[in-house]
Amino acid sequence: MLSQQRASLAETRRACPPARVRVCVRLRPSSQGDPCIRGLNSRSLEIINWRNKNETMQYQFDTFYGDEATQHDIYTGSVQPVLCHLLEGQNASVLAYGPTGAGKTHTMLGSPQQPGMIPRALRDVLQMTREASCSPGSEQWDYSVSMSYLEIYQEKVLDLLEPSQQDLLIREDQDRNILIPGLTERELGSFGDFERHFLPASCNRTVASTRLNDRSSRSHTVLLVRVAQAQRAPPHHRRVAKLCLIDLAGSEDNRRTGNRGLRLKESGAINASLHVLSKVVDALNQGLPRVPYRDSKLTRLLQDSLGGSAHSVIIANVAPEQRFYFDTLRTLNFAAKSKQVVNRPFTQEMLPPPGARKRPAEDPVASSEGTSPEAKRPHEEESPEAEPLSSLLPLGQMDPGLVHRLLALEQLEKQQGGTGRRLPLLNTPRRERVALLRQLEETRSELQKLKEKQKELEATSLLEKACQPKPLQHSKAPIRPWKQAVVLPLQQVQTLQREKAMAKSNKSVLVVQKQSQSGSGAENEVPAWELMLRPDLVAQSRANLVAVLNEGSAKELRALHRIGDKKARLIMAWRQIHGPFTQVEDLKQVEGMTAK
Numbered sequence: 001m002l003s004q005q006r007a008s009l010a011e012t013r014r015a016c017p018p019a020r021v022r023v024c025v026r027l028r029p030s031s032q033g034d035p036c037i038r039g040l041n042s043r044s045l046e047i048i049n050w051r052n053k054n055e056t057m058q059y060q061f062d063t064f065y066g067d068e069a070t071q072h073d074i075y076t077g078s079v080q081p082v083l084c085h086l087l088e089g090q091n092a093s094v095l096a097y098g099p100t101g102a103g104k105t106h107t108m109l110g111s112p113q114q115p116g117m118i119p120r121a122l123r124d125v126l127q128m129t130r131e132a133s134c135s136p137g138s139e140q141w142d143y144s145v146s147m148s149y150l151e152i153y154q155e156k157v158l159d160l161l162e163p164s165q166q167d168l169l170i171r172e173d174q175d176r177n178i179l180i181p182g183l184t185e186r187e188l189g190s191f192g193d194f195e196r197h198f199l200p201a202s203c204n205r206t207v208a209s210t211r212l213n214d215r216s217s218r219s220h221t222v223l224l225v226r227v228a229q230a231q232r233a234p235p236h237h238r239r240v241a242k243l244c245l246i247d248l249a250g251s252e253d254n255r256r257t258g259n260r261g262l263r264l265k266e267s268g269a270i271n272a273s274l275h276v277l278s279k280v281v282d283a284l285n286q287g288l289p290r291v292p293y294r295d296s297k298l299t300r301l302l303q304d305s306l307g308g309s310a311h312s313v314i315i316a317n318v319a320p321e322q323r324f325y326f327d328t329l330r331t332l333n334f335a336a337k338s339k340q341v342v343n344r345p346f347t348q349e350m351l352p353p354p355g356a357r358k359r360p361a362e363d364p365v366a367s368s369e370g371t372s373p374e375a376k377r378p379h380e381e382e383s384p385e386a387e388p389l390s391s392l393l394p395l396g397q398m399d400p401g402l403v404h405r406l407l408a409l410e411q412l413e414k415q416q417g418g419t420g421r422r423l424p425l426l427n428t429p430r431r432e433r434v435a436l437l438r439q440l441e442e443t444r445s446e447l448q449k450l451k452e453k454q455k456e457l458e459a460t461s462l463l464e465k466a467c468q469p470k471p472l473q474h475s476k477a478p479i480r481p482w483k484q485a486v487v488l489p490l491q492q493v494q495t496l497q498r499e500k501a502m503a504k505s506n507k508s509v510l511v512v513q514k515q516s517q518s519g520s521g522a523e524n525e526v527p528a529w530e531l532m533l534r535p536d537l538v539a540q541s542r543a544n545l546v547a548v549l550n551e552g553s554a555k556e557l558r559a560l561h562r563i564g565d566k567k568a569r570l571i572m573a574w575r576q577i578h579g580p581f582t583q584v585e586d587l588k589q590v591e592g593m594t595a596k
């Protein structure tokens, strides 16, 4: 039954090596005055230290592009290398980040004279798929490319290909894919098709004039390109990859933009979502159990690109003028922490259901309900590669817990008449149902094998006994399987017991009895007690504290124990210069503070 279940899913996921997010910095040409930032070489730059004008701070990235770098340099150096992964069925993302007026839209869209990353990438993707479908390789594939285009304006997801005021919902399917039901998708047969759909849609983006940029993006725009491929020969595998090209709206200091009314409201939404983006990167870097993707529409959509399955590139745009100094510093700090984020790309291959051997362009399933640009990806639990079926353990090494489970299952089956009737699972969500059925199937086969092994052992043992001289005292006890004894030092046993008790009790603090000091165990000895905190909660609260240190406002910092106004300001200044705190102990480096 299990193999049938797997065959019907017919999906395999091949993990690739983890891929760190690549981060490059692009410096816009200066419009006035002396620059506050300059490049040192193709990877490093330095920026004046605001506390001491005679000092500089240095940063290193995957690539640094100076103000003379062309669109071609940036494309060939940082964007083109990730596109080849699309043909392997893996996702890729390119994201332009930076303050308002620093050149994000110039980098992504460009102009007719200096086309940006988006038109260049589309031209190459279409060309690559054309060439790959003509290649005489053994694995010939048919390709189809399609696009969707949306903007996130004031926390609303708006379709740019078919503009309307409808806020599209972001959904997550059972396999954790992000879907946008109702988002328009257009097939692209040529670059001409792309221009025909993309150019008018670009005019639908919300732009307005601010004091810092005549045509400032008031929204985050996301171009989704879907590359579907279908193998011509059996077994007719299908793959779907997604390319996300994102032009973020710039962070804005409203004292300088002069924003009021609607502009101010837009700016509030932009800054809030960029703040969540920064928190997502922090959470990923600190390995926190909860990454706040759901706290903004932007991060929800970027779930794949940061800490997800895509090969991602961040282009951090910075402006050289003194008036952008603090924006530049903030951008460099965001870029520096983003380069630590590691993604886990994989190739997904699916078999079409029997009777549905169509080319991707004709295949309604391949286009994921016709409108959604997302590929259906299975949950890890369903991947045959994720976890091989557990093989039968030698009887003597069988985990007592498993034996207990097997006996309980046998009991349950007996109660149900032992006719193979299935357990009532219909009300269980599908994912859990699949996992339960798998577990049940594994347990059944283990039980069967266990019974056979047991019989074998009994037979061998009887035979041996028959051949041996009779022992003086014959034991009538049935033959039991050997249990493997694990001997632990007493202290370790007690720690394990405490941790188990804590996990079971679900409490954060436990009162535990101390080991008798004298060791005599005398009846009248007064027992000593101690309080024990759950280690996972301690770790979590330390991580939360670090998050407040990195992201907290002055008010939030003052709310911390022993932190007053002066210390809050010192912490904020420190993190602006040195970047995020990695642990609570870093506080020692802040002037006049101790880790206490």
Ligand SMILES: Nc1ncnc2c1ncn2[C@@H]1O[C@H](COP(=O)(O)OP(=O)(O)OP(=O)(O)O)[C@@H](O)[C@H]1O
Pocket (backbone or CB within 6 Å): 027, 028, 029, 098, 099, 100, 101, 102, 103, 104, 105, 106, 107, 213, 215, 216, 217, 218, 248, 249, 250, 251, 317
């Ligand atoms: N590398 C560059 N070379 C020449 N001009 C540039 C470059 N980068 C940006 N510019 C110019 O600077 C101005 C601001 O750039 P752009 O609109 O791309 O900024 P932005 O970061 O997208 O701003 P916002 O977030 O407000 O939309 C534009 O006039 C653009 O043409």
